[in-house]
Amino acid sequence: MDIAQILQDHKDWLNNNGGKKADLSFANLRSANLRFANLSFANLSSADLSFADLSFANLSSADLRSADLSSAGNLDKAYIPPFSICPTGSFIGWKKLQYGVIAKLQIPASADRITPLTSRKLRASKIKTLALWDKNGNPIKGKHENGTHDDKIIYEIGKYTEADSFNDDIREVCTHGIHFFISKKEAEQW
Template sequence: MKITTPNGILEAESIEAILEEYGRDCLRGADLCHANLNGADLSGADLRGADLWRADLSYAILCHANLNGADLRGADLCHANLNGADLRGADLCHAHLNGADLGYAILRHANLNGADLSGAILCHAHLNGADLSGAILCHANLNGADLGYAILRQANLNGADLSGANHVKLSIAKISILPDEGDIIGWKKASADDETPIIVKLLIPADAQRSNSTGRKCRASKARILDLQDLDGDSLPPDTTAHSQYDRSFPYRKGETVHVEDFDTNRWNECAPGIHFFITRIEAVEY
């Protein structure tokens, strides 16, 4: 195996042998893009600034490794052991980390945009300022994790364990777009019998259950239909009936109030039963 580093080319039978011969700090800034490191033992290795773009690190042992500033975009880290690893400022955009052990890992200001962290262990991980936009965190364990200033916009947290997570209320508050009290005006796209798009103007009453996940789409348990409009904003005739685009048996008629009996109170389950709507009309039009 040959590895190009800022200090020259290192060669040995395996990456473990290279670390044994040249020391745990020999891979700093190394070119390991597309490298097959499946199951490799890189525990405690200094990989600061290393290029691991699209590398296969599935099942690799990286506990307490230093990956500060490493390029791990699109890397396969499924079921890797990254317990206690230093990933400060690392680029993990669209990396595959499902089932990985990131307990106690330092991920401050790491880029995890679009990363798959489903089922990952993130207990007591340091995620301060990490960008988790669009990340998949389904059933991830974030118990005791520090989420101070973490960006969770459009992240999927369905089934995630956030018990004991620090600063989670503040991080969630930053993505909560619905007021806790009072009536809300909402907008949704429905359709006529001939599939013509119809924009429904809704009043979400103060006593309705309401939630949004980490994106812009919201749900409510009850709504009154204030108006039915065409895409340009002109009101349609009073006897117009619109239908949900997902359940044709669910009608919307001006002046009526609609209810969803099986409303799911789990805010992270974005596609759960409920009257789905947006806060702005343009989002409903473009949906």
């Protein structure tokens, strides 16, 4: 893959000079030098951008779904338009637990929360469990002792649960915090 040629073709496409929109989906761009690259509207879905230098890169309207931005360098200097699907204040979230159990969660206003750049799976520092349903939709009373990845976390109706720690890095998707979705449907499909 000739990344320089792909970037030139993409630049031409952006300037209506022929060229071609960059499709870098699933590309291995690990440790790539993408300083000052204009990747607006590029398809970077599922690309490995870990450790890439994105200083001053333009990522506006780029498709970053499932892209790996872990340890991407200088992302704070890249142009990324403000983006967050995570509401402010207190709101309702949904989580799928072990055995297909669905939890209705309240994310309190005091909780730290984050929307990762590449996922709709959000995370918070603490939650309150409001209700639990088994995989058949029957209400569960009391508590469910296992999340999907951390069997130490207990989800008990009416009780607050705190994460062991909280990572506020928007480049990371699967990291410390309590993960959840805004919609019940997304949680059920997880």
